[in-house]
Amino acid sequence: MLPDPSAAPAVMNGRPRPDAAGPAGGLTAAQQHTLEALLTLPEERRSFPDNLADALRARLEDDLSASSAVMKAAKTTFGKHDISTVLACEDHHLSSKNTFAWSVATARGTLAHKAIQLGSFGPLRGQPPSVLVGAAVTSYAEGWERPGELGHWLAEECSPSERSELEGEAADRVTKFQDSFPPLHSGWAPRVESPAKAELLDGNVVLRAKYDLALTLRRGDPSTTVIVDLKTGGFAPAHQDDLRFYALIETLRARVPPWRVATFDLDSATFVPEDINEGVLDAALARTVRGVILCAELWLDNREATRTPGPQCRWCELRLDCSVAQSFEQD
Ligand code: SF4
Structure with a gap:
């Protein structure tokens, strides 16, 4: 927290x-x-x-x-x-x-940074990493119809196991950020x-x-x-x-x-x-x-x-x- x-x-x-x-x-x-x-x-x-x-x-x-x-x-x-x-x-x-090309390796940093952003401002501030990562995925989903964008890869190309792996790795980064960085005032x-x-x-x-x-x-x-x-x-x-x-x-x-x-x-x-x-x-x-x-x-x-x-x-x-x-x- x-x-x-x-x-x-x-x-x-x-x-x-x-x-x-x-x-x-x-x-x-x-x-x-x-x-x-x-x-x-x-x-x-x-x-x-x-x-x-x-x-x-x-x-x-x-x-x-x-x-x-x-x-x-x-x-x-x-x-x-x-x-x-x-x-x-x-x-x-x-x-x-x-x-x-988007992959777990190329997407995890982008997704984690979006989650950190969402957790630093507004209504999601203070939420746990898994919630923030889920919200980050949702925010990128808005670009699902544009080939080449992260949202398109998440919606159309990423397998369920890749999705799980990606969300786990992004949540790991968010957790480490929250543990090691003072709250962003x-x-x-x-x-x-x-x-x-x-x-x-x-x-x-x-x-x-x-x-x-x-x-x-x-x-x-x-x-x-x-x-x-x-x-x-x-x-x-x-x-x-x-x-x-x-x-x-x-x-x-x-x-x-x-x-x-x-x-x-x-x-x-x-x-x-x-x-x-x-x-x-x-x-x-x-x-x-x-x-x-x-x-x-x-x-x-x-x-x-x-x-x-x-x-x-x-x-x-x-x-x-x-x-x-x-x-x-x-x-
Ligand atoms: S990075 Fe290394 S392997 Fe790749 S083209 Fe350059 S010299 Fe060759």
Whole structure:
């Protein structure tokens, strides 16, 4: 059960409130740890140049417009998955882009995040995970008539055993989130499954993100935002790059950087936080430019894709016929 939704915020002025109400009159040990180590900010305010967002936007547009492929973009969207996969292996990027299909593995995170969203606001707040997951399935069912959408797969293609497995795995994620995250108080302006975008070059290049969770810890101060990506299965270096991409988009959107980003592993209730500074944004900008240019060359110029072996070979559908991966494995 979630703590009493009417409880006072667990944080006051950016510090944990010692008597914060939880399910049994206090936070669980894991919730308390998350509150203190992830969601507690120093008292001091940070300062950044007033024109930081404009300067980042200008640099992005300058660097991207040097690519003739990017200049062919027409309202073209580039997301974190596009950038991380194209930088890892171009051919795998193209093949996985064209072969996405809903399955228990691809749907469980989406369904769990929707359930967390439903459990954080409105009449379902405080309901147990199985109820929230059921409500999430119902909400996606509205898209059942559109092939390719999750609702269509749930209604038309998913077997009963897959459905049971999916709901069980999603409920597991929701349970772990509720156990390890303090209740999302409205004073934090929680955003769950929150879309964000930055439009560049007259709107022809769109950088798009969807934050699993964003909290603004001091009311009305976007520089105190913490963005969290919920994961299972541990940490990977690419997760940090993905979150830096989010920090860049949020800086362009809010005109000040978020305070912190973090990957939160639900299986272990541990997290890897990174506080955002101008150096981090510089790194995110350079990587974003590289990734967008490579995507544009492949998508819009039809340049032949290269192959680069790495951890992604383990789940690449081209692996059996890939001489590059095989030589990599023999090294
Ligand atoms: S097996 Fe590895 S190197 Fe080959 S295409 Fe796939 S990801 Fe690239």
